[in-house]
Amino acid sequence: MKREFIKIKDMRRENSWINLKARVFQLWNSESESISQIGLLGDETGTIKFITWKKSNHPLLEEDKCYEFKNLVTGSWQGKLQVNLNKNTIITPIDENIEVSFLTKLHGKIIRIYHGSGLIRRCPFCKRALINEVCPEHGNVEGIYDLRVKALLKDNDIQDILLNRDVTEHLIGIDLEKAKELGQKSVLHKIEKSLLNKFFNVEGRRVGRYILVENICDRDE
Ligand SMILES: [Zn+2]
Structure with a gap:
């Protein structure tokens, strides 16, 4: 079977063979x-992340060099995807200048806004979001207000995304102070109106199961 080369952002599942x-x-x-x-x-x-197993007997890769890898296997370690170079992997040095990006790019429709979005309060000590006014570690604390969105974006697959205060303020057009005046109910309404069932181009960094969004903009369908 002839396998296409894929991009890192399109790797989603473990146990697949890729080039x-x-x-x-x-x-x-x-x-x-x-x-x-x-x-x-x-x-x-x-x-x-990649791992070369000793028993595969591959020559060592050189830092900053570009290679073509055929027959890599995806795997995961502690919930994060990685690629494994095993004895079936074919490695060829190539004379291409591949620019490395830290950002993951997605394009898709936001199909769900999760509970815990909007105006939230965080523990002043550990910054965790309070649940019913309580920090799981520090108990009853005077929470600090913050604004965020946790949402589900659907492109070819689905991906959880996280929008911090800056990005959220920019998207819904109000800042944290204004959000506190309006209250959670209208803030959430604004978030849903601005985001839900709309298409976006998103750029961000992968943090656990989320893409922490750095740039997001409307996209024509
Ligand atoms: Zn805490």
Whole structure:
């Protein structure tokens, strides 16, 4: 079977065989006996962790060099996707200049605004969002107001996205002070009106299961 080359941003599932062109962005030290190399590969759509297993007998990759990888396998470690170079992987150095981007790019429709969006209060000590006025670690505290959106974006797949205060203020056109005046109910209404069932181009960094949004703009359908 002939496999297409894919971009890092399009990798979503573990246990798939893929082909990739990427730059060796960083090499890390490994303590493990079974690993010969570990680090980050990058392309113009993002970065992903890679592992070369010692038993695969591959020559060492050089930092900052670009390679074509055929027959990589995706896997995951602690919920984060990675790629594994095993004995079936074919590695070819290439003479291409691949620019590495830290940002993940998505385009799609926001199909859901999660509970916990809008005006929230955070613990002054650990910054966690309070649940029923209580911090899970520090108990009853005087919360600090913040504004955020947690939403579900649908492109080819679905992805949870997180909008911080700056991005949220910009999108709904009111700042935190104004939001406090209006109250959570109207803030949430504004968020839904501005975001729900609309199309956006989104750029952000992957943090756990979320894309932490840095840039978001309307997109014509
Ligand atoms: Zn706390």
